[in-house]
Amino acid sequence: MTSTFLRSSALRTALRASAPKAPARAGLAGTSFVRGKATLPGLPYDYGALEPSISGQIMELHHNKHHQTYVTSYNNFSEQLEEAKQKQDIQAQIALQPLINFHGGGHINHTLFWENLAPKNQGGGEPPSGKLAQAINDSYGSLESFQQKFNTALAGIQGSGWAWLVQDTQTGSIQIKTYANQDPVVGQFRPILGIDAWEHAYYLQYQNRKAEYFKAIWEVINWKAAEKRLQ
Amino acid sequence: MSVQTYQLPKLPYDYDALEPYINKDIMVLHHTKHHQTYVNNLNAALKSQAEAVQAADIPTQVALQQAIRFNAGGHINHSLFWRNMCPAKSDDAKPSAAPKLVDKMKATWGDEATFRKAFNTALLGIQGSGWGWLIKVETGKEERLAITTTKDQEPVVGKGEVPIFGVDMWEHAYYLQYQNEKAKYVEQIWNVINWKTAEERFVGSRAEAFKDLKATL
Ligand SMILES: [Fe+2]
Numbered sequence A: 001m002t003s004t005f006l007r008s009s010a011l012r013t014a015l016r017a018s019a020p021k022a023p024a025r026a027g028l029a030g031t032s033f034v035r036g037k038a039t040l041p042g043l044p045y046d047y048g049a050l051e052p053s054i055s056g057q058i059m060e061l062h063h064n065k066h067h068q069t070y071v072t073s074y075n076n077f078s079e080q081l082e083e084a085k086q087k088q089d090i091q092a093q094i095a096l097q098p099l100i101n102f103h104g105g106g107h108i109n110h111t112l113f114w115e116n117l118a119p120k121n122q123g124g125g126e127p128p129s130g131k132l133a134q135a136i137n138d139s140y141g142s143l144e145s146f147q148q149k150f151n152t153a154l155a156g157i158q159g160s161g162w163a164w165l166v167q168d169t170q171t172g173s174i175q176i177k178t179y180a181n182q183d184p185v186v187g188q189f190r191p192i193l194g195i196d197a198w199e200h201a202y203y204l205q206y207q208n209r210k211a212e213y214f215k216a217i218w219e220v221i222n223w224k225a226a227e228k229r230l231q
Numbered sequence B: 001m002s003v004q005t006y007q008l009p010k011l012p013y014d015y016d017a018l019e020p021y022i023n024k025d026i027m028v029l030h031h032t033k034h035h036q037t038y039v040n041n042l043n044a045a046l047k048s049q050a051e052a053v054q055a056a057d058i059p060t061q062v063a064l065q066q067a068i069r070f071n072a073g074g075h076i077n078h079s080l081f082w083r084n085m086c087p088a089k090s091d092d093a094k095p096s097a098a099p100k101l102v103d104k105m106k107a108t109w110g111d112e113a114t115f116r117k118a119f120n121t122a123l124l125g126i127q128g129s130g131w132g133w134l135i136k137v138e139t140g141k142e143e144r145l146a147i148t149t150t151k152d153q154e155p156v157v158g159k160g161e162v163p164i165f166g167v168d169m170w171e172h173a174y175y176l177q178y179q180n181e182k183a184k185y186v187e188q189i190w191n192v193i194n195w196k197t198a199e200e201r202f203v204g205s206r207a208e209a210f211k212d213l214k215a216t217l
C-alpha cells in the first residue's frame, strides 16, 4: 500500500486522484508499490505518443532507464534504512536521508510528471477548466501569461531541477516554484503540475535549445490531471 | 563606461580529437553553445554590475551576484576542463607525463587505481549537475591532494585550492553518446585526461592554474 511511503496526504491524494480507471492503465501510481517496494509505473500512453513535442527515444530512456534507476536505488536505500533502524544506528540513518530524498524524490517526481503529460488525442494541450482555470486567471491574468512565467522559472534553474505549479496547503493559493535536483514537492505545498528541466528530459531532441523544449511541452500537458490534484 | 569582456577560449585540439571517448557532436555543442552561453551571460552580468556600481545601486549589485557566480563558474570550469583533456594517442594522456603528481597520488591513496576508483565514486555520487575535481590544497607549508565535488557551476576557487583536473558531470557533457550510462563516460574519460597539464598545475601556483582565463579577456 502506498501510505507507508507517501506520508504527505497531499501527494497521496494527488497520486490517487489519477489512479487507473481502465485495466490498460493498471500500472500507474495506484499500484506502483508492491509489498512495500516501489515499482516503475506503466505509462498511460506509448513512448512515441508525445511526438513531436517529446521524441519516443527520450520517453523510452527517461521512463525505462532514468525513472527505473530511481526506483531501484530508492528500494535499495530504503532497505538499508530499515536495517539501520533495526540496529538503532542513528548515524547510518542520517547518512541515508539525502539518498532517500534524491531517489525517492526522483520516483515521485517522475510518476507525477508522466501523469501530467498526455498525447494530443488524449487531451494533451487542452487548456484547463473549472477551479484551476479560475485560479490561474486570478493569479496570472491568462494561461499564456502563466505559461510565460512558468517558462521563465524553468529557464532560470541553474543546474538540474524541476519547476512546479504548486498549491499552498495553508492558503489554498497557487504559485510557481522551482526545486533543485530531485527535491520533491512535500510539506506546505501540494504538486499540481511539474516539468522536468534535467538535461536528460530534452537533450537528445533539443540539445542546448532548452527554451524550445519548454515551449513545445505545453502541447502535451494534461491539464485534466492537474485539475484533479487541486483541492 | 568600458567593461572588460571575456571571450570563448579556443580548444587546444580539434572537436573530433577526443574520439571515440567523447564524440565530436558533444564537443561542438559543449564548446560553441554551452560554454559560449556562460561567457555571454557572464559578460552581460558584469556589464550590469558595472552600471550598478556606477549608480551606487547596492541592491542590484547584490542581486547580480548569483548570476555572476554561476556564469563565471561555468566559464572557469569549462576553461580548465578543455585544457585538462587531450587526444588519447598523445603522450600527455599517460600518467607517466605527471611523475610528481602520481607520486603524491600514491602517497595519498596507496596506488593510482585506488585513486581512480575513489574519484569515479565521487563523480557518480553527484546528485544532479556538477563537477568532480582533483585539487591541491595548500595549508601553510603543507600540501595535500583531495577529491572534491561541486554542484552546478560552483567553481573551485577556495582559499589555497588549486584545481588539477576536473570532470564535467552535467548531462550535456556525455548524454548524446552515453545517454543514461554515465558510469561508462566516467570510465572512458580517463583515456583523454591530460596528465601533463595536471602535472603543471600540481607543481605550479594557484595563479598559474587560472592564468589561461586572463587570456580570454
Ligand atoms: Fe527526469
Ligand SMILES: [Fe+2]
Pocket (backbone or CB within 6 Å): B030, B034, B078, B168, B170, B172, B173
Ligand atoms: Fe559542461
